[in-house]
Amino acid sequence: MTARPWRTGGSVSIHIEATPDEVYAHISDVTRIGERSPECHSAEWLDAATPGTVGARFRGHNRSGPAARWSRTCEVIDAVPGRSFAFRTLPQRDPTRRDSTIWAYQLQPGGTGTQLTHSYEITMMPLQPLRALYGILQPQHRDMRPQMLQSLQTLKALLEHHSHH
Template identity: 35%
Template sequence: MSKTLEASIDVAAPPEKVWAVVSDLKRMGEWSPQCRKMKVFGGDVRKGTTTLNINRKGFLVWPTTAKVIEFAPNKSIAFRIVENKMIWSYTLTPTASGTTVVEKREAPNGTSAISRFLIDKALGGTEQLDVELVDGMNKTLQRIKAASEHG
């Protein structure tokens, strides 16, 4: 089973403003260093929405698909990657000065055999990838912070 990865940041903006940024999955390519694009199907994002994602690491480019499994406006959004069963989520908590945003990657039911093989053979192994993903989460959150506070 893959371990849970997590990063958080404090944003000097109310949850409603941060939510407008976080829940706009079409803009994920602006925030994430690995997920370069998310194409949202079916109009507005809500529980059940599906996406096609284009991911990149160096010269490697690969598609994935996702389904939104949690959607609580101004509070949380989560989507499951179909191919590897990973769940990515963003949780917003109001604070006295704005909002704390937590990004997580979880695999409560483990991951697929093909995903484990590709992580080992093409993405540098689990330990290296986990470090890169947490670094990417921190970059993503910095970009979400900047867009929420100044955008």
């Protein structure tokens, strides 16, 4: 039995002492992603569509370690204020970017705050042998959950600190 090297999805959850609307406002503003993501350091909306609405596209700029730099175009596929927000990375013709992943957030009122669940689902895997190469170059991509949890913990700190001042 060999260990399955790639997870094709997963989710992490956290409780945040902020309203679902406050949490949603932050996660749906992708230009703020660099404040919480260990990997994606900036993003900008691309077209005239209303930012944060279904169909709106943005480009995210990523870095991993000292050398890896890449950007991906993403499209919002779900946007229900206070409830859910999701986007997918768009597959590109470039064979190194032919994969696609859906990143989703689900918000539920919980006590005096919000239960936030962040999930991902790889809908198109990277092509072999690139997949094997990525697994070596960027081992964190084999399981995104630790990074996702780090991102949620940062978001929690940002929002809870903000609401107490």
